[in-house]
Amino acid sequence: MRYVYADNAATTPVSKKVVEAILPYMTEHYGNPSSLYAIGQTAFSAVDKAREQVAAALGADKKEIFFTSGGSEADNWAIRGAAALGAKKGKKHLITTKFEHHAVLHTMAALEKQGFTVTYLDVYEDGLVRTEDVEKAITDETCLVTIMYANNEIGTVQPIAEIGKICKDKGVLFHTDAVQAVGHIAINVKEQNIDMLSLSGHKFHATKGIGALYCKKGLRLPNLIEGGAQESGRRAGTENVPGIVGLGVAITEMCENIEENAKKVSALRDRLFEGASKISHSRINGSTEKRLPGNFSMCFEGVEGESLLLMLDMNGISASSGSACTSGSLDPSHVLLSIGLKHEVAHGSLRLSLSENNTVEDVDYILSVLPGIIDRLRSMSPLWDHIVENEKQ
Amino acid sequence: MQYSEKVMEHFANPHNVGEIPDANGVGEIGNAKCGDIMKMFLKIENDIIVDVKFKTYGCASAIATSSIATDMIKGQPISEALKLTNKAVVEALDGLPAVKIHCSVLAEQAIKAALADYYKRQGIDPEPIVGKIEEHDHDACHI
Ligand SMILES: Cc1ncc(COP(=O)(O)O)c(C=O)c1O
Numbered sequence: 001m002r003y004v005y006a007d008n009a010a011t012t013p014v015s016k017k018v019v020e021a022i023l024p025y026m027t028e029h030y031g032n033p034s035s036l037y038a039i040g041q042t043a044f045s046a047v048d049k050a051r052e053q054v055a056a057a058l059g060a061d062k063k064e065i066f067f068t069s070g071g072s073e074a075d076n077w078a079i080r081g082a083a084a085l086g087a088k089k090g091k092k093h094l095i096t097t098k099f100e101h102h103a104v105l106h107t108m109a110a111l112e113k114q115g116f117t118v119t120y121l122d123v124y125e126d127g128l129v130r131t132e133d134v135e136k137a138i139t140d141e142t143c144l145v146t147i148m149y150a151n152n153e154i155g156t157v158q159p160i161a162e163i164g165k166i167c168k169d170k171g172v173l174f175h176t177d178a179v180q181a182v183g184h185i186a187i188n189v190k191e192q193n194i195d196m197l198s199l200s201g202h203k204f205h206a207t208k209g210i211g212a213l214y215c216k217k218g219l220r221l222p223n224l225i226e227g228g229a230q231e232s233g234r235r236a237g238t239e240n241v242p243g244i245v246g247l248g249v250a251i252t253e254m255c256e257n258i259e260e261n262a263k264k265v266s267a268l269r270d271r272l273f274e275g276a277s278k279i280s281h282s283r284i285n286g287s288t289e290k291r292l293p294g295n296f297s298m299c300f301e302g303v304e305g306e307s308l309l310l311m312l313d314m315n316g317i318s319a320s321s322g323s324a325c326t327s328g329s330l331d332p333s334h335v336l337l338s339i340g341l342k343h344e345v346a347h348g349s350l351r352l353s354l355s356e357n358n359t360v361e362d363v364d365y366i367l368s369v370l371p372g373i374i375d376r377l378r379s380m381s382p383l384w385d386h387i388v389e390n391e392k393q
Numbered sequence: 394m395q396y397s398e399k400v401m402e403h404f405a406n407p408h409n410v411g412e413i414p415d416a417n418g419v420g421e422i423g424n425a426k427c428g429d430i431m432k433m434f435l436k437i438e439n440d441i442i443v444d445v446k447f448k449t450y451g452c453a454s455a456i457a458t459s460s461i462a463t464d465m466i467k468g469q470p471i472s473e474a475l476k477l478t479n480k481a482v483v484e485a486l487d488g489l490p491a492v493k494i495h496c497s498v499l500a501e502q503a504i505k506a507a508l509a510d511y512y513k514r515q516g517i518d519p520e521p522i523v524g525k526i527e528e529h530d531h532d533a534c535h536i
Contacts, residue, residue, distance in 0.1 A: 314405060381450035382448045
């Protein structure tokens, strides 16, 4: 049986180049970057080089890059830090969207408990924030606007440069969770007026548990992790040297091929959309234009997402869904609800996230099994019978 | 979260799927908003469940519990079917993840709803025999 990995938004395989680059930092150059002897210094230089690579990929300066344990930590640091700075000036209002990752939403909820107020902007049916809404929501009390670059479930890409400009003009800090975007679409923090940006290595072929926060020069966030003097005294803990080396290699590799990959991957995705849209009672979630190259998200009425996933898995296809059953709660994903889907439609969601490793054959294989699986689930679904009956009337 | 092999077996190849055109007891429980609906069809002769089929919309555990619950009551007298508990269904499946226990409750309720329908069709008040069938409104998503 063919195996197709189509869950690259969850995580990605580590690239060969990354594996090769990382290995010596576990076996030979295993020194602590803070140590003064040779193998320590080799490790120090490697971390420094990776910092340059990450900075180059974002159009930033290497002094503005701080390595973290991943996207969640970077989000927590940026938001809690900006909130603390704001509170000092009596500014206790934050702005975000309804469909952020939980790393942002749960941090916001924690801040609300501490007396901050949070505005959650709508994202509309197309999964896009309206810049007018951002502008209107900013008040004299606002200390931070945080809006994700690209959504992890439906892949919609927000008007980041426009929002950056608005925040700059109003003198409000702007953070973006770019975990799904980095390495897949071109970013320039200076041109886009981004003050802080979170990224995570395992979404672009580096290893899990490594990420970074870009924090613009002159913005001194309070520390989230206290301890040793690593990361210019701003993020304690002995550096994850292999992870950092891999992050630098992966981001460079991705950015070198960013346009070529985007072209290839979006063509595959469009082929998937075209094929799957032939299935009756289906809909695409979110804008098809302002979208990550690899993101496919659709709902199929009358079927439930977890069953769909497991049947795809039995056919060798790894995918994801925002149904309640897969979210581990009893409600479907907040992302699908935020774009106005009814619960019963959102339960039938399917996300396929492609990478440049996927092929036309992969897509055609998915399209050869998906309609049959949906037919099978519908044939045993009383909900499907209700849908068909209602239409007859 | 992980499913037992038994759950995956019943999900991959569910038993007793379909409808019984001349069923004399039909019950449906759950709703679309919560993400699971179970419909049970019973054919009862001389107080014996001679045939049972189901249709289920829901996750793998909803389909697996429907499948095993129908196996457990097929060929049984009504009195035995009334004794079927969600716990027995969970045990027969070698366990269910905690967040999926409500699926087994649905299976038990769907069978009871079908039996209640069987009595109603004969002009018999089902409640003293079958008990109360819980209305599965949205709040009941959280059983
Ligand atoms: C948009 C977004 N933000 C944050 C995260 C969290 O990143 P990490 O897993 O590196 O903590 C993820 C990944 O799951 C994500 O998709």
